[in-house]
Amino acid sequence: MFFYLSNAMIRSNATSIRSEATERAGGLYCEVVSSLIDLQILVHEWESLFLEIPNASMCAHPEWTVSWWTSFGHEHMGAGEDTQLYVLTFRNVDRELVGVVPLYEDQPKNAIRIRRLRSIGYLGRERAYDMTEEPTVLVRPGFEALVSKCLQKFLKQESKKGRWDFIALINAIEMPLNEDGSWQKWAFVRSGLRSGSDFVDLPETWSEYRKRLSKSMRENLPYYPRLLNRDGHNWTLRTVEHPTEIRGAVERLAGLHQSRAESCRGRQHSNHLHTDIQIKFLSDLLSSLAEQGRAFVTELVVDDRVIASQAFYGMPGMLTVSYSGFDEAFYKYSPIFIISASVFQDAQVKGVRKLNLLRNIAPWKTRWLAHTGDSMTRTYLVRKRPISILRYLWHTGCIGFERDVIRRIPVLVGRLKRSMKKAGN
Numbered sequence: 554m555f556f557y558l559s560n561a562m563i564r565s566n567a568t569s570i571r572s573e574a575t576e577r578a579g580g581l582y583c584e585v586v587s588s589l590i591d592l593q594i595l596v597h598e599w600e601s602l603f604l605e606i607p608n609a610s611m612c613a614h615p616e617w618t619v620s621w622w623t624s625f626g627h628e629h630m631g632a633g634e635d636t637q638l639y640v641l642t643f644r645n646v647d648r649e650l651v652g653v654v655p656l657y658e659d660q661p662k663n664a665i666r667i668r669r670l671r672s673i674g675y676l677g678r679e680r681a682y683d684m685t686e687e688p689t690v691l692v693r694p695g696f697e698a699l700v701s702k703c704l705q706k707f708l709k710q711e712s713k714k715g716r717w718d719f720i721a722l723i724n725a726i727e728m729p730l731n732e733d734g735s736w737q738k739w740a741f742v743r744s745g746l747r748s749g750s751d752f753v754d755l756p757e758t759w760s761e762y763r764k765r766l767s768k769s770m771r772e773n774l775p776y777y778p779r780l781l782n783r784d785g786h787n788w789t790l791r792t793v794e795h796p797t798e799i800r801g802a803v804e805r806l807a808g809l810h811q812s813r814a815e816s817c818r819g820r821q822h823s824n825h826l827h828t829d830i831q832i833k834f835l836s837d838l839l840s841s842l843a844e845q846g847r848a849f850v851t852e853l854v855v856d857d858r859v860i861a862s863q864a865f866y867g868m869p870g871m872l873t874v875s876y877s878g879f880d881e882a883f884y885k886y887s888p889i890f891i892i893s894a895s896v897f898q899d900a901q902v903k904g905v906r907k908l909n910l911l912r913n914i915a916p917w918k919t920r921w922l923a924h925t926g927d928s929m930t931r932t933y934l935v936r937k938r939p940i941s942i943l944r945y946l947w948h949t950g951c952i953g954f955e956r957d958v959i960r961r962i963p964v965l966v967g968r969l970k971r972s973m974k975k976a977g978n
Contacts, residue, residue, distance in 0.1 A: 581703045582648070586640040589622060595642065598650045602691055604868075608926065610750060610909065611866050611873050612674060612687035616841050618655045621673055621684065624834035626657070635661040639670060641707070643692075643700050651693040652700040654724075658717065667944040669719040670708075684825070684834060687750060687911060688929050690724055712934075713739070718941035719948070720934040723747070740934040741942075749926040751918050753908035755901045762901065770920050774894050777887045786855050790895050794849035796840045802850040803836040806862040809878030816881040825876060835864070835876065842866050851896050853879075853888045861888030865896060872900045873909040890917075897921075 586592050592615075599615040611617060622638060636657055643652035655673040659666070674685045692700050701724075708720065720740075736742045756762050763771060781788050793802040807826045814824035826832055842848035848866035852859045863877035879888045897908060910918045914925055935945045 580646045581651070581699055582644040583703050583707050584642045584644070586642060587638050589619070589626070589638065592619060592622065592638065592640060595640075595650075595653075599653055599691070602650050602653065602693060605693055606691060607694075608750075608752070608871065608907065608909075609691060609868075610685075610687040610689070611842075611847075611868065612685040613653075613689045613691045614868075617685075617838060618673055618689065620834060620838040620841060622657075624830055624837060625684075635659055640673075641704065643696070643703055645696075651696045653691045654700075654704060654722075655689045656722070665944065665947060667719050667948040668717050668941075669721065669948075670717045671719075671721040672723045674723070684831065688723060709736075712936070715936075718936050718944050720932075722932050724930050724932065736934055740936050742932065742934055744930060744932040747929045747931050748912055748914065749928050750912050751910045751914050751923040752926050753897075753910060753918075753921050753923050755897075755906050755908065759898050759901050765922060767920065773887070773890065777891050781855065781886055781891075787857075788853065788855045790892065791852045791854050791859075792849050793852065794843055794846075796843045799840045799843050799848070799850065800836045802852065802862065803832060803839060803864070805852070805859050806850060806864060806876060806878055807832045807835075809859070809862050809880060810876055811878070812880055813878045816884065818881060818884045839864060839866065851892050853892055855883065861892060863889060863892050863896075867905070867909070870905060871907040871909060872896075872905045874911060893921075 586595060596615040596619065603609050603614050606613075618640070626636060626638060636659055639656040639658045641652075641654040641656060642650060643654075645651050656670055657673055658668075658670045660668055672689060674687070674689045711717070712720065756765075763774070766774075778788075793799060810826050811824050814822050816822075826835065839848040839850065847868065848864070850862060850864045853861040860883045861877070861879035864875035865872055866875060867873045874893070877889050877892075900908070908921070908923075910921070910923050912925075914923065935941060
């Protein structure tokens with residue numbers, strides 16, 4: 554494997570390494586993209602790679618990473634004041650892009666703060682910038698083993714120089730980082746499987762799919778719309794897909810998403826859009842994708858008021874569900890179910906044959922006949938040196954307090970106010 558690194562498109566101080574895997578497979582070049590300009594230059598090749606991979610998550614699309622970095626990256630100080638883009642690209646001997654691993658690193662000046670390398674996207678809702686549970690790594694089919702070995706070689710080389718205290722990565726199951734156990738020599742390792750995304754395979758016709766659903770689901774499809782009519786409500790479904798209108802739709806969605814999180818009825822939900830920067834990220838992403846006809850927001854309007862909303866995005870052939878929200882006062886009408894049923898049917902008619910309902914299988918997904926796709930691996934590595942261990946413990950303590958205490962307070966207060974209001978009525 555070769556690591557050609559410079560200050561322009563790639564970082565310095567990595568040496569060229571040739572391994573047995575390179576000799577067998579012809580070699581890979583590993584490069585680090587560390588600036589937004591170079592990331593944007595890479596977008597065309599990255600999208601071509603994306604289109605080669607069946608069932609690739611939209612969170613692995615270059616638009617997603619670019620939107621994430623412009624919202625949460627160094628200049629905006631969302632992910633950290635000393636955050637640096639660190640997207641690894643892998644090329645074969647013909648210089649074709651065969652793999653992309655979107656990462657970033659923290660190199661703080663403060664001696665207490667942790668030096669870390671982690672996946673862009675999600676690692677357990679550590680912070681407001683954990684915006685997806687979907688895999689963001691892309692590897693051309695057939696190159697998984699070679700990219701995995703090249704990735705391990707590069708990370709070990711840089712880690713042994715003392716660059717990071719902590720590495721946290723989410724990879725495809727075909728790309729384990731510690732398969733040979735060699736990391737244990739110099740780092741504490743914790744690795745485990747995570748369930749993959751949940752998919753629904755749609756047949757050629759909606760009537761055929763409807764027949765496969767359970768009796769209760771078939772009955773519910775017309776029931777909730779009829780219930781709105783029976784109770785005297787005027788309602789309609791509105792699709793917002795023009796880029797200039799997306800931002801307003803996302804603001805309404807964020808308010809309804811908070812309402813859902815504070816609801817005292819049904820299953821409890823988290824508020825994933827609790828900061829302005831998260832809302833900005835979603836607006837930028839959906840607006841950018843909407844310009845290409847790849848994203849929209851569907852709203853349920855009842856009596857001239859938006860009472861439920863859900864975002865969707867995808868590529869030809871596959872539709873992905875995103876954030877949703879509803880007004881608790883309309884809970885009994887299952888407003889998100891009404892939206893989903895209509896959008897799914899329309900997508901099927903337009904040629905979509907697969908729905909991505911994101912990960913974490915739940916009863917509402919199984920009712921739509923969802924099945925879980927390929928698993929992922931989540932790996933944590935902490936260097937075996939006192940300062941790295943101390944920084945890691947301080948880091949995990951701080952994020953645990955923020956996640957379990959600070960971020961839950963507004964939601965709990967909101968639920969308490971709603972409960973008191975109901976009690977007063």
